[in-house]
Amino acid sequence: MSDSGRRIRRLDARDPDFLSTLDALLAFEGSADARIDAAVTEILGAVRTTGDPAVIEYTRRFDRLDVKSMAELELPRSELRAALDSLTVEQREALRIAADRVRIYHERQRAESWDYVEADGTRLGQKVTPLDRVGLYVPGGRASYPSSVLMNAVPAKVAGVGELIMVVPTPNGEKNPLVLAAAAITGVDRVFTIGGAQAVAALAYGTQTLPQVDKIVGPGNAYVAEAKRRVFGTVGIDMVAGPSEVLVISDGSGHADWVAMDLFAQAEHDELAQSILLCTDAAFLDAVEASIERLLPTMPRRETIAASLANRGALIHVASLEQACAIANRIAPEHLELSLDEPEPWIDRIRHAGAIFVGHWAVEALGDYCAGPNHVLPTMRSARFSSPLGVYDFQKRTSIIQISEAGAQTLGRIASTLAHGEGLQAHARSAEMRLHK
Ligand SMILES: NC(=O)c1ccc[n+]([C@@H]2O[C@H](COP(=O)([O-])OP(=O)(O)OC[C@H]3O[C@@H](n4cnc5c(N)ncnc54)[C@H](O)[C@@H]3O)[C@@H](O)[C@H]2O)c1
Ligand SMILES: N[C@H](CO)Cc1c[nH]c[nH+]1
Numbered sequence: 001m002s003d004s005g006r007r008i009r010r011l012d013a014r015d016p017d018f019l020s021t022l023d024a025l026l027a028f029e030g031s032a033d034a035r036i037d038a039a040v041t042e043i044l045g046a047v048r049t050t051g052d053p054a055v056i057e058y059t060r061r062f063d064r065l066d067v068k069s070m071a072e073l074e075l076p077r078s079e080l081r082a083a084l085d086s087l088t089v090e091q092r093e094a095l096r097i098a099a100d101r102v103r104i105y106h107e108r109q110r111a112e113s114w115d116y117v118e119a120d121g122t123r124l125g126q127k128v129t130p131l132d133r134v135g136l137y138v139p140g141g142r143a144s145y146p147s148s149v150l151m152n153a154v155p156a157k158v159a160g161v162g163e164l165i166m167v168v169p170t171p172n173g174e175k176n177p178l179v180l181a182a183a184a185i186t187g188v189d190r191v192f193t194i195g196g197a198q199a200v201a202a203l204a205y206g207t208q209t210l211p212q213v214d215k216i217v218g219p220g221n222a223y224v225a226e227a228k229r230r231v232f233g234t235v236g237i238d239m240v241a242g243p244s245e246v247l248v249i250s251d252g253s254g255h256a257d258w259v260a261m262d263l264f265a266q267a268e269h270d271e272l273a274q275s276i277l278l279c280t281d282a283a284f285l286d287a288v289e290a291s292i293e294r295l296l297p298t299m300p301r302r303e304t305i306a307a308s309l310a311n312r313g314a315l316i317h318v319a320s321l322e323q324a325c326a327i328a329n330r331i332a333p334e335h336l337e338l339s340l341d342e343p344e345p346w347i348d349r350i351r352h353a354g355a356i357f358v359g360h361w362a363v364e365a366l367g368d369y370c371a372g373p374n375h376v377l378p379t380m381r382s383a384r385f386s387s388p389l390g391v392y393d394f395q396k397r398t399s400i401i402q403i404s405e406a407g408a409q410t411l412g413r414i415a416s417t418l419a420h421g422e423g424l425q426a427h428a429r430s431a432e433m434r435l436h437k
C-alpha cells in the first residue's frame with residue numbers, strides 16, 4: 001500500500017495452513033488488554049463510590065471538558081431542537097427519511113402479549129412489556145454517529161421504553177449538530193455529554209444527577225465494551241461490540257473499485273476494523289488490489305484505512321463459492337456482501353452473519369444509514385449465537401400462570417410426584433394441599 005508502505009495480505013484458501021492463518025487473523029480480544037482492564041476497574045469504582053464528581057473529573061481528563069457541575073453536562077431539549085433547526089434542509093430530510101425507514105422496519109419486530117386457555121379453564125400466557133428506563137451509548141471519540149442515535153433510539157421508542165437517556169462524549173466540547181438533531185427527531189428524553197467507561201458507570205449505578213437505567217445499549221470503543229461487560233448483571237446490556245467487520249464474497253462479476261471502496265468503508269471506522277474479500281477469480285483479486293493502491297491516497301481517512309487493511313484485512317482466493325460460504329460461516333461476520341450477479345441461491349448457504357447484503361447494489365453503507373434494518377450487529381463471530389439490535393432488546397417477557405381448580409387437581413398430582421423425586425417435601429405438600437380429598 002503506497003501510502004504507508006503496508007499492504008493488505010493475500011491468502012489462498014487452498015494452502016494447507018490457511019485455516020490456522022485465518023483463525024489468527026480473526027482472533028481479537030480487545031478488552032483483554034491489561035491497561036484497559038485496569039483503567040475500567042478504576043473508573044467504575046470511582047463513579048460507583050462518588051457519582052457526579054468522578055464523572056466530572058474523568059470527563060475533564062479524557063474529553064478535556066472543564067465543568068463545575070454535572071448539570072453543565074446535560075443538554076436542554078431546546079439545544080437539541082436548535083441543532084435540528086440549524087441543519088440544512090437536505091440534512092434534516094435525510095435524517096427524517098432514515099428515521100422513518102428504520103421505524104417502519106422495526107415496527108414489524110414488536111412482540112405482543114399472548115395467552116391460551118386449556119379445556120379445564122387454566123390460562124397460560126406471556127405478558128410483553130417495554131423496559132422502564134434505557135441508556136443509549138452513542139460513540140463520539142474518533143467520529144460522530146448520528147446514525148447510531150437512530151439505530152438505538154428508534155427501536156427503543158417502537159418498543160415503548162419509558163425513558164431514554166443518551167450519553168455521547170464531546171471531546172473538547174465539540175458537539176455534533178447531527179447527533180443532537182437525531183436525538184431531537186427520535187424523542188430521546190435526556191442527553192448528557194459524557195462518554196467512555198465513566199458514562200457506562202453513571203448509567204449502570206446512577207449518580208446524584210443521572211438516574212440508574214435498566215439496560216445499556218449502543219456500540220463504543222474498548223473502554224466502553226469492557227465497562228459494559230463488567231456492569232452486566234447490575235443492568236442489562238445489548239451486546240459487547242467489537243470493531244466493525246465486513247466480508248465480501250465475489251465471483252469477479254462486480255466492479256473492482258466498488259469492492260475496494262466497500263472494504264475501505266469498514267476499514268475507515270477503526271485501525272482494528274476488519275475488511276476481508278473472498279473471491280473465486282484471481283484476476284479480480286489483482287484488480288481489487290490495484291484499486292486499493294490507486295484509491296487509498298484519495299481518502300481523507302487513509303491512515304486509518306491503511307492500518308486496518310494491513311492489521312486485519314485480507315484478499316483471499318477461494319476455489320469455489322461453496323468454499324467461500326463455508327469460510328464465511330466460520331468467520332460469522334458482522335456484515336456480509338454477496339457481490340454476485342446471481343446472489344439469491346447463496347443466501348441460504350450463509351448461516352452466520354449479522355446482516356447479509358444481497359447483490360451488487362446492496363452496499364453496506366446503505367444499511368449503515370437508511371435501508372431500515374439495524375446497523376448495531378453482532379461482531380467478533382458472535383453472529384453464531386446473537387442477532388441485530390432490535391425492538392426485542394427493549395421488551396421483556398413475563399409468564400402468566402392462572403390455574404383453575406380443575407387444573408390444580410391434574411397438575412397437583414404430577415408436581416407432587418416430581419417434587420418427591422427431587423426430595424423437596426414443601427413443594428410436594430404445597431401442591432397436595434390443593435388436591436380434593
Ligand atoms: N457496531 C456499530 O454499530 C458501531 C457503530 C458506530 C461506531 N462503532 C465503533 O465504536 C467505536 C467508537 O470508538 P470511539 O473511540 O470513536 O468513541 P467512544 O465514544 O466509544 O470512546 C470515546 C471515549 O473513550 C474514552 N477513552 C479514550 N481514551 C481513554 C483512555 N486512555 N482511558 C480511559 N478512557 C479513554 C473517553 O472517555 C472518550 O470519551 C469504534 O470502534 C467504531 O468502529 C460501532
Ligand atoms: N458500520 C458501522 C457498524 O459496524 C455503523 C456505522 C455508523 N456510521 C457508519 N457506519
Ligand SMILES: [Zn+2]
Nearest residue numbers: 265266269368
Ligand atoms: Zn459503517
